[in-house]
Amino acid sequence: xxxxxxxxxxxxxxxxxxxxxxxxxxxxxxxxxxxxxxxxxxxxxxxxxxxxxxxxxxxxxxxxxxxxxxxxxxxxxxxxxxxxxxxxxxxxxxxxxxxxxxxxxxxxxxxxxxxxxxxxxxxxxxxxxxxxxxxxxxxxx
Ligand SMILES: Cc1cc2nc3c(=O)[nH]c(=O)nc-3n(C[C@H](O)[C@H](O)[C@H](O)COP(=O)(O)OP(=O)(O)OC[C@H]3O[C@@H](n4cnc5c(N)ncnc54)[C@H](O)[C@@H]3O)c2cc1C
Numbered sequence: 001x002x003x004x005x006x007x008x009x010x011x012x013x014x015x016x017x018x019x020x021x022x023x024x025x026x027x028x029x030x031x032x033x034x035x036x037x038x039x040x041x042x043x044x045x046x047x048x049x050x051x052x053x054x055x056x057x058x059x060x061x062x063x064x065x066x067x068x069x070x071x072x073x074x075x076x077x078x079x080x081x082x083x084x085x086x087x088x089x090x091x092x093x094x095x096x097x098x099x100x101x102x103x104x105x106x107x108x109x110x111x112x113x114x115x116x117x118x119x120x121x122x123x124x125x126x127x128x129x130x131x132x133x134x135x136x137x138x139x140x141x
Pocket of ligand 1: 109
């Protein structure tokens with residue numbers, strides 16, 4: 001084997017190793033997001049917005065989140081997800097009269113997607129512990 005062909009053989013092996021590693025672990029973190037990564041990041045944003053929403057919002061604040069959710073549903077960059085989410089919001093109008101109502105509404109919207117994907121439902125009595133205060137056992141302190 002010449003030095004050149006050895007180098008080629010080595011680079012082929014390393015490309016195969018990379019492909020095998022990617023098949024096992026997914027692409028590197030600095031690649032464009034897939035539907036799951038996009039979903040996790042988006043739910044983090046949405047639930048965090050409910051967590052920082054005022055306990056007793058003004059009418060303007062209530063309008064702002066309703067408009068935000070409408071545009072979010074329209075622009076969500078997964079076409080099938082966006083269509084279903086918009087249809088869910090048509091049937092289940094955003095509840096934003098208080099922080100707790102908005103947090104529970106978001107939790108229920110998330111549960112609708114969980115059901116569609118065959119995932120476990122989340123206990124919406126715990127939305128605030130998960131996204132605002134941290135768990136009562138102190139594990140987030
Ligand atoms: C608006 C929207 C619509 C989507 N539609 C689709 C779709 O049609 N098809 C598709 O394949 N994917 C869709 N996704 C993505 C999907 O919901 C998940 O984000 C993705 O499958 C990754 O799931 P996961 O199991 O890692 O956790 P995720 O569902 O992303 O949840 C993240 C974390 O939120 C917490 N959590 C779970 N459920 C709740 C809840 N009900 N309330 C509060 N907290 C909760 C849990 O701690 C969980 O680890 C959508 C995402 C969004 C934001």
